[in-house]
Amino acid sequence: MSATMEESNPPVSKKAAAKAAKKAEKTLNKQMAAAALDVEEEDPLAANYGDVSFQSLQSKEISGRKWVAVRLLDTGMKGQTVLVRGRVHTERGTGKMAFLVVREAGCTVQCVLSVAENIVSKGMVKYVNKISKESIVDVEGIVSVPEKPIEGTSQKVEIQARKVYCISKAAAQLPLNLEDAARSERDFEKAEKDPQQGVQFVRVGQDTRLNNRVLDLRTPANQAIFRIQSQVSTLFRQFLLAEDFVELHTPKLLAGASEGGSSVFKLDYKGQPACLAQSPQLHKQMGICADFGRVFEIGPVFRAENSFTHRHLCEFTGLDFEMEIKEHYFEVLDVLEAVFVAIFDGINEKCVKHLEAINAQYPFEPLQYLRKTLRLTFAEGVKLLEEAAIIVDPMADFNTETERELGRIVKEKFKTDFYVLHRYPAAIRPFYTMPCWDDPRYSNSFDVFIRGEEIISGAQRVHDPELLTKRAIECGIEVNTLSTYIDSFRWGAVPHGGAGVGLERVVMLFCALNNIRKTSLFPRDPQRLAP
Amino acid sequence: MSATMEESNPPVSKKAAAKAAKKAEKTLNKQMAAAALDVEEEDPLAANYGDVSFQSLQSKEISGRKWVAVRLLDTGMKGQTVLVRGRVHTERGTGKMAFLVVREAGCTVQCVLSVAENIVSKGMVKYVNKISKESIVDVEGIVSVPEKPIEGTSQKVEIQARKVYCISKAAAQLPLNLEDAARSERDFEKAEKDPQQGVQFVRVGQDTRLNNRVLDLRTPANQAIFRIQSQVSTLFRQFLLAEDFVELHTPKLLAGASEGGSSVFKLDYKGQPACLAQSPQLHKQMGICADFGRVFEIGPVFRAENSFTHRHLCEFTGLDFEMEIKEHYFEVLDVLEAVFVAIFDGINEKCVKHLEAINAQYPFEPLQYLRKTLRLTFAEGVKLLEEAAIIVDPMADFNTETERELGRIVKEKFKTDFYVLHRYPAAIRPFYTMPCWDDPRYSNSFDVFIRGEEIISGAQRVHDPELLTKRAIECGIEVNTLSTYIDSFRWGAVPHGGAGVGLERVVMLFCALNNIRKTSLFPRDPQRLAP
Structure with missing residues (x-):
């Protein structure tokens, strides 16, 4: 017994373990190969986006970069270059634009990507628009204050994104949608009163929430x-x-x-x-x-x-x-x-x-x-x-x-x-x-x-x-x-x-x-x- | 189920409970009668000592009296009348004197009783000398600073006791002696080196300590x-x-x-x-x-x-x-x-x-x-x-x-x-x-x-x-x-x-x-x- 939290591993049938390990490795390799394809090689700005290699998440180096917590982003930071790590909360975009709402600890900020020569490439916008919701991303960009206050985010500033890297990908299909899970009764009532808008919200039941508590806790x-x-x-x-x-x-x-x-x-x-x-x-x-x-x-x-x-x-x-x-x-x-x-x-x-x-x-x-x-x-x-x-x-x-x-x-x-x-x-x-x-x-x-x-x-x-x-x-x-x-x-x-x-x-x-x-x-x- | 710490009682056979309750009540009454005998009725200072009635410990009244923690007693309080509540740690006495060491949360103070007309009666000294070790007492008295520093107590002052009341009596026979349980290896070595003194200390083994942990924890x-x-x-x-x-x-x-x-x-x-x-x-x-x-x-x-x-x-x-x-x-x-x-x-x-x-x-x-x-x-x-x-x-x-x-x-x-x-x-x-x-x-x-x-x-x-x-x-x-x-x-x-x-x-x-x-x-x- 150890008085600390780390447990040693129980003994195993070696043959069974080796076989199972091989299978798991295959899945892993496939996934990594798929990830590599996401980066467009021809893009001169290719270094500014893409999936971070797993190796570099294994404590490979200490770069000295500083991340800012999303909840701390405010208008006083206007013009500063910041780096945030958070989840893809929502995204919407066209071929030339992408609006990525990044969420960290329940706080949200809108990140804007607009294709511009030597700054944001088409490939980058395309890449960003493909990242699945709830994935973890690093976004680097310049803080700006929009003329019209943004609705639906907790932070009142935007980030004009220059670099976007995906740290960890969420499954494309989630057992519950965070936006649905975060809705109030008032939202449902509004939608019901105004059926012309054609909005129909999904209610997330208590069992679905509790069965997938890790997702539910993110609201x-x-x-x-x-x-x-x-x-x-x-x-x-x-x-x-x-x-x-x-x-x-x-x-x-x-x-x-x-x-x-x-x-x-x-x-x-x-x-x-x-x-x-x-x-x-x-x-x-x-x-x-x-x-x-x-x-x-x-x-x-x-x-x-x-x-x-x-x-x-x-x-x-x-x-x-x-x-x-x-x-x-x-x-x-x-x-x-x-x-x-x-x-x-x-x-x-x-x-x-x-x-x-x-x-x-x-x-x-x-x-x-x-x-x-x-x-x-x-x-x-x-x-x-x-x-x-x-x-x-x-x-x-x-x-x-x-x-x-x-x-x-x-x-x-x-x-x-x-x-x-x-x-x-x-x-x-x-x-x-x-x-x-x-x-x-x-x-x-x-x-x-x-x-x-x-x-x-x-x-x-x-x-x-x-x-x-x-x-x-x-x-x-x-x-x-x-x-x-x-x-x-x-x-x-x-x-x-x-x-x-x-x-x-x-x-x-x-x-x-x-x-x-x-x-x-x-x-x-x-x-x-x-x- | 209740989300708080209080549990309701399970059902009982009424007859068995009544019988058992009667027996327990008898023991209780006997004990209380015995306690009453301890007070000497003829003493004009009888009100200054004795066993506190159980009823008055059942939240009978709020007198506004203030108790001082033993650890806070110091020479700055010289001449002040103080009231402390603690355990009888040790006591030694003659017919006319009693030295009562009172312990609270591991800190100790010596309380002195010396027979003096209209201040401390013989009956009081006798009463104090009979209180069993580890009993809870209230002591009221005047803080004094002894010329020669007291050995063996944590506090450097004494209390010239005027009133002593027993709140709760400890059994006369305890499974371990607190003084023994608190001794260091050095004490044992000293006693062994100097056998002429005839001191033989009892060692309290680990099982005795743990079996009676509530006592052991008091050292x-x-x-x-x-x-x-x-x-x-x-x-x-x-x-x-x-x-x-x-x-x-x-x-x-x-x-x-x-x-x-x-x-x-x-x-x-x-x-x-x-x-x-x-x-x-x-x-x-x-x-x-x-x-x-x-x-x-x-x-x-x-x-x-x-x-x-x-x-x-x-x-x-x-x-x-x-x-x-x-x-x-x-x-x-x-x-x-x-x-x-x-x-x-x-x-x-x-x-x-x-x-x-x-x-x-x-x-x-x-x-x-x-x-x-x-x-x-x-x-x-x-x-x-x-x-x-x-x-x-x-x-x-x-x-x-x-x-x-x-x-x-x-x-x-x-x-x-x-x-x-x-x-x-x-x-x-x-x-x-x-x-x-x-x-x-x-x-x-x-x-x-x-x-x-x-x-x-x-x-x-x-x-x-x-x-x-x-x-x-x-x-x-x-x-x-x-x-x-x-x-x-x-x-x-x-x-x-x-x-x-x-x-x-x-x-x-x-x-x-x-x-x-x-x-x-x-x-x-x-x-x-x-x-």
């Missing part, structure tokens, strides 16, 4: 979604690190059945029964018992449940923290609320372009939130629902529809999409939740909501081993599978609490997206394990 | 190790985020057998065969094909190999990155070397106290590294070995001993513990490694070493789907299990490369620790799946 909205997701983790961590939290990495492979229940992935671990952690709950608490004071973790969480909703995944990213409490679980809420206000502020401030890109495809109302987060007790939530003639069991959990309803009521009354509900009935919380001091039917627990959907659960935890054992038994949990966890509290334990957040849900609900699969890079649900 | 050295580990991740991320990298979360549940080989954990995923990712290799490359340009991930990595060495684990934390290459894999090395110099500088600068704590138990030479990292080719490495009369196969991988030997030679010759070896023979690298342009027997790959041990592997990757297929077949890999990965390269792919780092190895080797289990919070090896 401007998807580029933005995962850049915002990266920002959310960063803001979460930065805030907690500044507040003296320590980042831990707890094991995902656990003995026995972890927190119990049926939603656990089981596996064989060297002959021992094992499972995948459904959360870092037990080990982050053990981190508190191990004197780390305040801890957090960002890592995968595994749930084997058979849920086919818009907001459930079998694997997602948990943002977890746990901290010593001096007196009250409100200390946890103080941190949590401050973290989330910092995250929301941070996204709004740092991700303006990304939010625009998402809005262009999936328009949404900006999240409304208060500087001081609203805290309601569960009982107050029940009352608000009652006032709206929605009668619920005051000791049972809300269902999704009731949560949404309460979200609407709270939004109207308190002008916020983000609020905390606390002091939940004990019966609907996990065994390790601390009961309220004044009424054990309630607990020192909370959920947090964005736009009427739960994104965070948390609580003060039971730090007394006897009470913990009692609660586990009452909840029908096999106490012996929890022995190392419960033992941790026998050696002195500080009062503590914490919370767990679903990263994908935060991004989904901040941007009011309708499906969690949109905010998971390669989603896993009961039917999807690939790509 | 100053362990507190420091995991705070440094947290710092390493932070420095890694900060550097890459500043260089335009995007943080991704790739799936750990994969269809089929991932990268192949026997070292894979298999499981059943809703009736489909699945495995745990041995690295984020395939998906981070797919992230590049999805236009993220530069990506990184910090997450768990699973290896089912049967290795029982000092440097192998079945689950560890991978620091991975992958990036577009414009021309040469040296671009990857440029980033990698800069990241690591930033990490080393950062630890040395920000973790001075932690390094001292580790050194006190496990003395080590500071890591020697160059501002500009040394890069040697594999062939140059072979030559250096040959010059030292160590003859190796120039096309085979080095074994651990040869790597160490080369580390010693390099250290002597180039004055560095940290260096890069690149251009490895292709046959000993994974199938996705890019062959060298001038000689396909070699590859655009590298390993990085600290103190003669490998911590990082990386390379330029093959971005051409035909060559990738050919290489996979030559290496005997089932190509059809890799179809979604290989397809990603059919839709246009930029040249790219990256590296994977084992977080636990970085910390282990920076601090010259002798076993990777020391730098894994809850280690997993072929025989250990708990706690």
Whole structure:
């Protein structure tokens, strides 16, 4: 075993390998020969375009050339010669002209080729017009500012191309068209309203997108979604690190059945029964018992449940923290609320372009939130629902529809999409939740909501081993599978609490997206394990 | 399923639960009654000490009191009344005096109680002397600066205690003694050299430590190790985020057998065969094909190999990155070397106290590294070995001993513990490694070493789907299990490369620790799946 990412290769039947290799080599040679034909030999400007040889992409030399990122191209660069690398997003042309839109990381620039002696040859225009969409190209040219602003590209300048080289060719037939995948509902409505234009857009279904996720992820909205997701983790961590939290990495492979229940992935671990952690709950608490004071973790969480909703995944990213409490679980809420206000502020401030890109495809109302987060007790939530003639069991959990309803009521009354509900009935919380001091039917627990959907659960935890054992038994949990966890509290334990957040849900609900699969890079649900 | 960390409880047989609950409640009541007896009712100062009622730890009230962290106590606070919460580290006393060393997060302060009318009662001293080690206490008192510096505590001040309350009692018998667990080899040697003193220290073996990891983690050295580990991740991320990298979360549940080989954990995923990712290799490359340009991930990595060495684990934390290459894999090395110099500088600068704590138990030479990292080719490495009369196969991988030997030679010759070896023979690298342009027997790959041990592997990757297929077949890999990965390269792919780092190895080797289990919070090896 190697502790790094490189694996050595397993042994092979030599004969079979040699045969298969020969076949693959043939295909490769054919492809390369075909590529060579693309260059027109007679053209005196032939050196200015063509397919780059594979050899020169194998780290052959360091030329010292500098590439400019497409997103950085602006009018201040007018007249400069620049070199960009990106994908062929679209192209249209005649015999004498070619318009090539090059895309890099969701940003686009138009490159113009116009036949002119000693500058751009016919052969070059012809070559460019033949490059398949999504191929990778290097384009060198002069930045110009068009009189009439260009529509449909993110950058407001053009490149008057002088050199175009193809680095990597995309297959001519793609399983989905990027322009189709990037269209908004508004585009479809417009096309439907105006059938005289004869435009008929293709809708790319969710399965097609997810089956070909690498292509789907290239749309401007998807580029933005995962850049915002990266920002959310960063803001979460930065805030907690500044507040003296320590980042831990707890094991995902656990003995026995972890927190119990049926939603656990089981596996064989060297002959021992094992499972995948459904959360870092037990080990982050053990981190508190191990004197780390305040801890957090960002890592995968595994749930084997058979849920086919818009907001459930079998694997997602948990943002977890746990901290010593001096007196009250409100200390946890103080941190949590401050973290989330910092995250929301941070996204709004740092991700303006990304939010625009998402809005262009999936328009949404900006999240409304208060500087001081609203805290309601569960009982107050029940009352608000009652006032709206929605009668619920005051000791049972809300269902999704009731949560949404309460979200609407709270939004109207308190002008916020983000609020905390606390002091939940004990019966609907996990065994390790601390009961309220004044009424054990309630607990020192909370959920947090964005736009009427739960994104965070948390609580003060039971730090007394006897009470913990009692609660586990009452909840029908096999106490012996929890022995190392419960033992941790026998050696002195500080009062503590914490919370767990679903990263994908935060991004989904901040941007009011309708499906969690949109905010998971390669989603896993009961039917999807690939790509 | 819930996307947050709280699990609902599974159903129970009501009768069995009620019975078991009754039993647990009895134990609990007994314990509480015993606790109540500890307070001496007649003492007029009785309110200044005793066990805190459990109810008041259930978020009963917010008093507004402020606790000071032990590590912040210093001579500038002389005369101030402070309140600290920590563990009873040691205590010694007579009828009239008590010396209580309180420990918080590995830092210690001595609290002094001396019987004085209306200030400290005999009952209080008696109470304090009875509190078991590792119990959690609140101590309030006045900061004083002793004339003679105190030995054996991290803080140079004392607290003249006025109030002592016990928050949580540790069991009287602990599976290991913290003082024993924190002793250095030097302490043992001293005790052995001086047998007249009659001191016989108990050695705490590795299994005892790991079986009771929550206790073991409380030693100053362990507190420091995991705070440094947290710092390493932070420095890694900060550097890459500043260089335009995007943080991704790739799936750990994969269809089929991932990268192949026997070292894979298999499981059943809703009736489909699945495995745990041995690295984020395939998906981070797919992230590049999805236009993220530069990506990184910090997450768990699973290896089912049967290795029982000092440097192998079945689950560890991978620091991975992958990036577009414009021309040469040296671009990857440029980033990698800069990241690591930033990490080393950062630890040395920000973790001075932690390094001292580790050194006190496990003395080590500071890591020697160059501002500009040394890069040697594999062939140059072979030559250096040959010059030292160590003859190796120039096309085979080095074994651990040869790597160490080369580390010693390099250290002597180039004055560095940290260096890069690149251009490895292709046959000993994974199938996705890019062959060298001038000689396909070699590859655009590298390993990085600290103190003669490998911590990082990386390379330029093959971005051409035909060559990738050919290489996979030559290496005997089932190509059809890799179809979604290989397809990603059919839709246009930029040249790219990256590296994977084992977080636990970085910390282990920076601090010259002798076993990777020391730098894994809850280690997993072929025989250990708990706690």
